[in-house]
Amino acid sequence: MHEYERILIADDISREYVVDDPIMGRVAATVVENASLALSRGQIHALVGESGSGKSTLARMLGFVIHPTSGSILLDGARQRRARPRRDVLRRVQILFQDPYGSLNPLQRLRYLIGRPLRLHGFASRRRDVEAGVSRLLESVGLLPSASFLDRRPGDLSGGQRQRVVIARALASRPDVLLADEPVSMLDVSIRLEILDLLRRLSDEQGVAVLYVTHDIASARYISDFVSVMYAGRIVEAGPVDAVIDRPLHPYTRLLVDSTPAAAPPDIGVHRVSRWAKRMSGSPPSRDSSPGCPFQPRCPAATAICAEQRPPKVARGESWAECWNPVE
Numbered sequence: 001m002h003e004y005e006r007i008l009i010a011d012d013i014s015r016e017y018v019v020d021d022p023i024m025g026r027v028a029a030t031v032v033e034n035a036s037l038a039l040s041r042g043q044i045h046a047l048v049g050e051s052g053s054g055k056s057t058l059a060r061m062l063g064f065v066i067h068p069t070s071g072s073i074l075l076d077g078a079r080q081r082r083a084r085p086r087r088d089v090l091r092r093v094q095i096l097f098q099d100p101y102g103s104l105n106p107l108q109r110l111r112y113l114i115g116r117p118l119r120l121h122g123f124a125s126r127r128r129d130v131e132a133g134v135s136r137l138l139e140s141v142g143l144l145p146s147a148s149f150l151d152r153r154p155g156d157l158s159g160g161q162r163q164r165v166v167i168a169r170a171l172a173s174r175p176d177v178l179l180a181d182e183p184v185s186m187l188d189v190s191i192r193l194e195i196l197d198l199l200r201r202l203s204d205e206q207g208v209a210v211l212y213v214t215h216d217i218a219s220a221r222y223i224s225d226f227v228s229v230m231y232a233g234r235i236v237e238a239g240p241v242d243a244v245i246d247r248p249l250h251p252y253t254r255l256l257v258d259s260t261p262a263a264a265p266p267d268i269g270v271h272r273v274s275r276w277a278k279r280m281s282g283s284p285p286s287r288d289s290s291p292g293c294p295f296q297p298r299c300p301a302a303t304a305i306c307a308e309q310r311p312p313k314v315a316r317g318e319s320w321a322e323c324w325n326p327v328e
């Protein structure tokens with residue numbers, strides 16, 4: 001078992017919302033249920049699942065944007081209080097949002113946009129030092145020559161360049177953790193790999209712990225070390241990325257892998273892929289209050305117990321899944 005320095009931990013966190021149901025009236029909906037994961041220095045942890053599975057809600061709890069209804073978030077082993085965390089805690093955990101267009105003020109020059117956190121956190125105060133700091137950050141995200149970018153505004157940049165600026169601005173706070181929520185999904189396919197490579201490099205060279213939220217298991221395999229798979233608010237499988245993708249334990253992970261040719265292990269033929277995927281069709285994730293496995297209505301491996309009782313945790317090597325009938 002590898003031991004990495006765990007920086008940010010979600011310990012059994014859940015999040016409920018009270019929502020209006022046309023029949024039941026106001027009811028509590030559990031959007032994330034008893035989720036645990038750890039982000040470690042120099043590691044990229046992918047959080048994979050389909051739309052609505054609760055990935056962003058989990059990421060926003062890790063980033064202290066919303067609070068868990070139960071469970072705790074720990075930074076360096078210290079339980080964070082529920083009220084607004086200290087400024088230093090917020091500095092150390094930075095969030096990259098999906099939309100590089102919406103998250104930057106189009107009118108501000110990059111020297112101001114990226115220089116502001118340097119000033120705010122006391123890393124630089126004199127004009128010359130701020131400019132040197134901004135230049136270094138622009139270089140670290142590949143915006144070269146940096147001098148030619150200092151006086152540009154987000155409106156002058158391409159989508160890929162803007163996402164680099166978003167990353168540089170986050171790095172200006174010298175974070176230990178980057179929470180990247182679908183950071184490339186709004187970018188052209190041709191530049192997605194460049195941004196993923198940049199995240200990998202920052203993690204390797206600066207030791208930043210990265211959470212990479214995505215619905216795309218192929219890109220998760222490409223950059224991450226570890227993966228957690230989410231379904232209907234629960235983490236149903238987790239482990240080292242190659243183990244989870246090459247030998248999934250959970251039938252849902254198997255579906256995700258099989259429906260993504262680039263992620264499928266070489267021994268799965270096209271014929272088997274389509275046959276399995278067809279059997280897996282059904283309704284999208286729901287959060288009904290049934291006591292069993294949330295994936296049971298769609299699962300080809302389901303047996304009677306799956307509808308009745310919460311599945312146990314089964315382990316193989318460093319991976320685990322919650323399933324009554326794990327894939328052999």
Ligand SMILES: Nc1ncnc2c1ncn2[C@@H]1O[C@H](COP(=O)(O)OP(=O)(O)OP(=O)(O)O)[C@@H](O)[C@H]1O
Nearest residue numbers: 017019031049050051052053054055056057058215
């Ligand atoms: N403030 C809220 N009030 C009520 N329900 C919410 C709220 N925020 C999220 N939800 C619900 O929680 C579920 C999970 O949403 P979330 O955005 O975390 O999923 P996701 O996996 O990130 O999906 P996507 O990839 O589409 O963003 C959704 O059904 C969503 O409607």
